[in-house]
Amino acid sequence: MNRSRCNLTVRGPAAVDLTLEVNGLDRQVRMEPRATLLDTLRVQLALTGAKRVCDRGECGACTVLIDGEAVYACMTLAVECEGRSIVTIEGLAGEEKLHPIQQAFIETDALQCGFCTSGQILAAKALLDRNPHPTSDEIRRGVSGNLCRCGTYPKIFRAVERAADLLDRER
Ligand code: FES
Ligand code: FES
Numbered sequence: 687m688n689r690s691r692c693n694l695t696v697r698g699p700a701a702v703d704l705t706l707e708v709n710g711l712d713r714q715v716r717m718e719p720r721a722t723l724l725d726t727l728r729v730q731l732a733l734t735g736a737k738r739v740c741d742r743g744e745c746g747a748c749t750v751l752i753d754g755e756a757v758y759a760c761m762t763l764a765v766e767c768e769g770r771s772i773v774t775i776e777g778l779a780g781e782e783k784l785h786p787i788q789q790a791f792i793e794t795d796a797l798q799c800g801f802c803t804s805g806q807i808l809a810a811k812a813l814l815d816r817n818p819h820p821t822s823d824e825i826r827r828g829v830s831g832n833l834c835r836c837g838t839y840p841k842i843f844r845a846v847e848r849a850a851d852l853l854d855r856e857r
Pocket of ligand 2: 796797800802803834835838
């Protein structure tokens with residue numbers, strides 16, 4: 687193989703400097719290229735809303751938005767996220783007002799322990815951004831990557847319906 691034709695840039699294995707756009711701000715971090723986005727958010731940036739539960743892409747507790755898509759942060763390398771827009775639960779609310787989806791989860795009492803809740807809310811946001819009026823089946827599919835060990839599903843589905851109503855009123 688003629689290596690001079692290869693455009694790949696090798697980074698690491700030692701820690702590298704990265705700039706990540708998180709919740710609208712450029713954040714500087716220094717992580718080994720093998721570091722997951724979840725570790726980077728929680729350990730380097732102290733953004734602990736994304737939870738580590740399974741750490742292997744099964745439960746959705748670590749869900750964040752990347753360029754508007756719901757993504758498992760435990761299955762994503764931080765180094766892959768340069769130049770992309772990352773939103774965590776900490777970036778959803780305004781300074782003085784909850785986001786309508788957060789408001790809907792509270793109004794419908796859609797949580798028990800709350801450990802899955804930030805992931806559920808961000809999965810709901812990705813769904814409602816692409817489909818503002820989902821059917822009940824579409825809601826079930828939209829949050830199907832997010833498990834709730836407390837079994838709060840009926841209220842989570844209701845919360846997403848309520849959030850769609852609240853978002854409609856804001857338009
Ligand atoms: S902690 Fe990432 S999917 Fe479970
Ligand atoms: S509210 Fe406890 S895991 Fe969902």
